[in-house]
Amino acid sequence: MSASTPSYEARTRKLRDVDPEVFGLIQRETERQEYGLEMIPSENFVSEAVLEAMGSVLTNKYAEGQPGKRYYGGCHVVDDVENLASARCCELFGAEFANMQPHSGVQANQAVFEAFLKPGDTFMGLRLDQGGHLSHGSPVNFSGMHYKVVGYGVREADCLIDPDEVLSLARQHKPKLIIAGASAYARQFDWKVFRQAADEVGAIFLADIAHYAGLVAGGAYPSPVPYADIVTTTTHKTLRGPRSGMIMGRAAHQKAINKAVFPGLQGGPHMHTIAAKAVMFKEALTPDFKRYAQQTVDNARALAAALIKGGLKIVSGGTDSHLMLVDVRPLGVTGKVGEETLDRVGITANKNSIPFDPQPFTICSGVRLGTPALTTRGMGTKEMEQVAAFIVEALQNSGNDAKLKSVTAGVQELSRKFPLYKHRLVS
């Protein structure tokens, strides 16, 4: 086949020529990201190098199995890719082994259940309505459907996890697995308490650090690696990598985890994504990333303080991480109206239940905010005060179009000062 065959010609055309519709949609989304303020704490902006790895020819390769033990030929290059990613992961987190293959955080968690539990077994996790994650026992998720869930919560007085409750529930129910981790908990987990609870009842201790992974990597949040049997995480939140998952842990569990991921749950690993994870680890191993992690936390603290000054309430009174749960009721709105109002001014956030929320899940009394994406753009504590002022002004004027328009102009002006990508806004 020569370079002039129709097949070669068709295969090598640019996206904009092949599919102007999809090209246009990607353009629109690039502009939305570039000219708005992204404050969903589970979102971030990957580097152009990570994007490049994700868009590489590695997507063409099947590689079921483990490096060196594949079910396909031609895997010598992708073996090196996967080994490199795993080695960098272990170096970054100090883990004894790493499995790079889970396609997502939920699939990483599912593999842990498959490796250590049988359907009907009991496990403990933070309740979804108190900040936990879907895969930690929600009745509409595999974890809540196939296993017996014992949920722990936060104290009503200070909205902090109560170590005594964790220990006493473990003693009472003797779970096989205890999960520590959250989607909307701004404070530090005391990993030692979960280790103690697991040791007392012979349970596996799983730390799901999907939200905190980048902060842990950068030394801005305590690491569970010395305490947990297994650590799972997504790779696209504070860790700032491709949309995916991974598992780390103690060497004694490596075989069970590898088997649960493949052939237990998945087929071929996404080698282009694993390459992007390798790039992400390389970036996260730099002093620059350490600064990023600390700045993300500093920014969150500055934002929380400024929002409190503006009349809002922060669940648990503040944050030790990249996120905060804002009780928006003092400004006379619900979480739903809060999310919609912020969307209108170009600030992207999500409504979220607060602990002991009187509102249903569809309305909520809170909005969850985070600083990972804005910090990636280069914003600091000074900008956080400005962002807080936009948020307060928007929420105070949710029905006032003229005011919202002027906040939108401010949001766009600020975003333009912190350009996101150099090679992505091609028109």
Ligand code: DSN
């Ligand atoms: N959906 C993610 C979040 O936003 O926190 C958790 O998986």
